[in-house]
Amino acid sequence: MEETNLFENETKWPRPDADLFKLGIDENIFILKSNPKLDEDFFEYAFDFKKAANILTTHILSHPRIDRLDTYFFPIVFLYRHSLELILKAIALKSITDLAEGQLFVKETFHNLSEILTKIEPFISENTGKDRDEYVWLQDLFEDMSSIDRDSDSFRYPFSLSLKRDGDPFGEETKVFAIRLFFEEQTHINLSALASKMEVAFSILNAYYKNNHTDSENYKKYKPIFLEVGGTYYGQSVLGYSYNRKKFGPYVKGYTESAEFLVKYAKLNPNCKKSLFMPMGYLFRNGIELVMKEILFEECSFDFQEAARKVNRKKHKLRGIWNIIESDILNHARPSEDDKTIDHVRHYVSQLHDFDTEADKFRYPTDKNLLAHFGKPLKLDFITVTDFFGELAHFLFGVVLMMSHQNELQADIEYEYSKMQWEHNEY
Secondary structure, eight states, X not given: OOOOOXXXXXXXXXOTTOOTTOOOOGGGEEEEOOOSSHHHHHHHHHHHHHHHHHHHHHHHHHSOOHHHHHHTHHHHHHHHHHHHHHHHHHHHHHXXXXXXXXXXXXHHHTTOHHHHXXXXXXXXXXXXXXXXXXXXXXXXXXXXXXXXHTTSOTTTSSEEEEEEEOSOTTOGXXXXXXXXXXXXXXXXXXXXXXXXXXXXXXXXXXXXXHTOOXXXXXXXXXXXXXXXXXXXXXXXXXXXXXXXXXXXXHHHHHHHHHHHXXXXXXXXXXXXXXXXXXXXXXXXXXHHHHHHHHIIIIISSOOHHHHHHHHHHHTTOHHHHHHHHHHHHHHHHOOOTTOOHHHHHHHHHHHHHHHSTTSOTTTOSBOTTOOBTTSSOEEEEHHHHHHHHHHHHHHHHHHHHHHHHHHHHHHHHHHHHHHHHHHHHHO
């Protein structure tokens, strides 16, 4: 399959009449409908996310480009890691049929793979007893994964915000934010080995879910280390070397381009459109959230503390983030009165926000209270939705380029002016 780049191959731009739910020809239409059996719904999602991860990994390892080995790493690892979380929860919900008990289970374990595995051990004891070493290998792997990515955010965002308070504990102005980068030091990760371990771990959990344990000992080929260092030159991803200044860029590139690759893959393999829709949709949705936060933190006029306070209040809510950055975008773009592009974009953002306010519609079959997202069937058009995402992503990427260029010019002007002032004073 050809190399793909969302921002090289075709021009996309927000349209005045864009409608996320517009339906076209029958061959592109599919129906989202929740399964009343929660465990089966989680299990299906798990397979879809794992499949997407496998497709992307196969692509970049068979068509190696150094930049994509480094940037696609983030969405690939998220997809694999999320598939494991989903299938672990499927195993749990197969045994926990009471809604209140299920809600308590989700609340107590959250995204922590190690905690979830511990909680479900009584449900899979018949299988783990057949090969205890296999289960211990899985325990060790998940403990290592949880030490790096306990909350399932290390591969979705470039950093987390830590908070301390000075003075009045209830005053908003006393909040002081600091960045904790997820990857600070340059590290060469064996991507090929990582993907193989994820596949083996998923296979073990699949057998646990289906209660058909096999005698496969593939796990013995790999160390239970999540991010193992090493690998061949074209089989490794390099992290932590370019994030000092532009922290969001590699994530934005990885998520948006990998989403676009899945779109092209599904168009060539139409039977995959529905199975790849949720992982593809999440990659796009997260890429859009990331680029909006890139504009906020790296290009808008706010200082870091002000930007951090604003984003801390809005979390993942796209409309809220857009409302923060819109005026700065307009100040840079200075559109004519008859240019309605910003109105069109606002409509895109509002539609996506209303559909996926909590950033969970594309990740899970239910909300955090295990209430189904699609209890009422929803028809969607694959082409309509993917074009919608692509048009919004392309616009926001263009905004970053515009604002970055203008900010650099302004910085050069200010530098030259200060230099002249210094020279004048010295004279």
